[in-house]
Amino acid sequence: MAELEALHHELSAAAARNNHELLEEKNHAFHREINLMANSRKTVWVLGLVTRYVPRQFYSSIPGWPQATMDDHAELLKGIQAHDPEATRAAMHQHIVHSGELLAAHFDERIAAATDARALITG
Secondary structure, eight states: OHHHHHHHHHHHHHHHTTOHHHHHHHHHHHHHHHHHHHTOHHHHHHHHHHHTTSOTTSGGGSTTHHHHHHHHHHHHHHHHHTTOHHHHHHHHHHHHHHHHHHHHHHHHHHHHHHHHHHHHHHO
16 A cells, blocks of 8 residues: 555656656556556456557646546545445546546547648648
8 A cells, every 4th residue: 555655646746747757657657556456467467468559658648637647546545545445446447437538538639630730731
């Protein structure tokens, strides 16, 4: 638990300083620690595979993501600290949904910007 709390504190400090590289590093370490605590080899394997294909500093460049990460992780920590598996599961579910919504909005904005740029070029 102390390791998770320390990682969350370091992640929050990195976000406050807009240090996206450190933020991504601490976020990865935070999730890795939770996955190791869960003792699910399949989850660790899948996440390890997926993270190989995500560019560094990708998530922290998404508007709202750093704050969402801090807030969502704080809720997750509350559930773990309370030894409440249902609250922890709900917090993780909400974190995944919230992150997915931010990611989808980011992609929608990028697609719209590319479409607008093409329209300007082609007239």
